[in-house]
Amino acid sequence: MNLIETDKLTKRYGSKLALDGVSLELKPGRPVALVGPNGAGKTTLMSLLCGYIRQDSGEMRILGHTPGHAALLGKVSALPQDALLDPNFTVIEQLGFFARLQGFGPKDAQHEALRVLELVDLKDSAKSKPGALSHGMAKRVAIAQSLIGTPKLVLLDEPTAGLDPANARAIRDLIASTSGDTTFMISSHNLEELERLCDTVLYLDKGKLSQSLSLSSLDAKRSVAEAHLTLSLHSEARADLQPRLSSLPGVTHVKAQASGREFILSYAPKPTGHDTYELELALFRLLAQEGISYRQVLNGKSLEDKLFS
Template sequence: MSTSTPFVIEVNELTKHFGSKCALDKVSFTIDQGHTIALVGPNGAGKTTLFSILCGFLRADSGAVRVLGQTPGDSSLFGVLSALPQDAQLDPRFSVGKQLTFYGQLQGLSRVQAQQETARVLEQVDLSNQINAKASELSHGMRKRICIAQALIGKPRIVLLDEATAGLDPINAKAIRTLVADLSKDITFILSSHDLSELERLCDTVLYLEKGELTSHQRYAQNGSDIAFLTLQVKQPDSQMQSHIAQLAGVKQVRQSQPDEFVIEYDAHQNALDIALLELCHHHGWVYKQLINGNTLENQLFATP
């Protein structure tokens, strides 16, 4: 496998049509090793199409795509890139262990190697005790974690997860987030989700798709090296709150992003603005719910100009 490229994934001017519909319109981006990527956008934005092209399931109409220096679908990527669709299902007739062992053998592992991999990935998702259970006997959250275990067979370098925590209870969703965070040192994850707060915890780069066009965002991206942000959430803000905050030393702009939330842009060299802001809340009797160091992903993506 070629190692000349410094990027895990390179996409340049990627375009894909389905009839008259443009699913992807000259999409370009690169992904470095060691980053966890959020792929965000409304339904129909082109996220699944992009995943399918990266996996080699679809061919683009034009543009270039390289995954670890290879063309998607190349045999050298087999077992190196893994993807889990949102609606992936296990066969209810067979045990978890038998199914995962079979999938390991499909990747070219011997039966013994596949059994060892099955034990390893089940331990990673904390479900070793379910190796003999049938999928029909498991909860929805446990089945989802088993599917993620399947995606980890063979120790892939890149894993694409589509709505990995959608519809899960808080315990199973937290278990999956913890797993992704723990493995992100060795695996480049690309996560597609509508849960922006979840992506904000896990990802350092955001790729936002809308109507086939893509904008790249760095998490907590700043307008310049001297600019920083605070996000203040309060209970029952009064009409003078925004103007009072704007008068604090170092504050450049205050924007009310939601009825109970203010985004404060300030001089990054201004020390202890957070303390001054909390003192201001105390002085005026404002009850704050949360003070966030930075600008939320939701506000970055959907801020009103």
């Protein structure tokens, strides 16, 4: 059964078309990234899937049910963008209340609330009221509430926006470790983060689903006509580096970017079993000969380059 299925999903806000006939099918599994520029319709799509708003036309199903259906209660949860907890209750009171609504008994609800707070390292703030939390802490509490119970799908709208790097990393680790039973759909502008976490990338632009990429299979790379290596340097390269990269075995094209600090090498991959790393070895020999310090060699293109080049 598909996890999410939409067919010609359309939503307008007045005269503005926020979503324009979005059709997609997603299976349960590794996290799914939802990317796109501001105003592309990411939050609208998430809000529709959560049942916060109603579509103008089109169909959508989550685990075979329309969003908001009773069968989905507790199975679909979300980190809604900009939503705030009730300032009148402590964090533990609210999370406990949410757990009660999800069917936990009074004591189990408290334990569950503490469990999810521990996941985001906020057990010590359980008795704080939301007003006493920093922006980052409030975001982590909101992420914690989305993990109550055993949701099948968790929709996270900008989960690490506003978090310090250490906590952003902790949230990424948490998502990665929870991904077994739960499928996450993550909306973010942080492509590097999404690239690390996600298997599938959905690119929305002007309300339309313009691209759907799979990042999963390295083997798939070998079967395509053209593959890529991305070389990042610590400093700007000399002018003669680009032609020398072009002369490496199998390289068909070299694109310089980031003011000469990054090169994308396009090449014709060899079938599996042959001298698969010939190009990489040649590249490292060249860098060693020229005394060039590199920062990263990426097998393929970065998500940013995949989406925008």
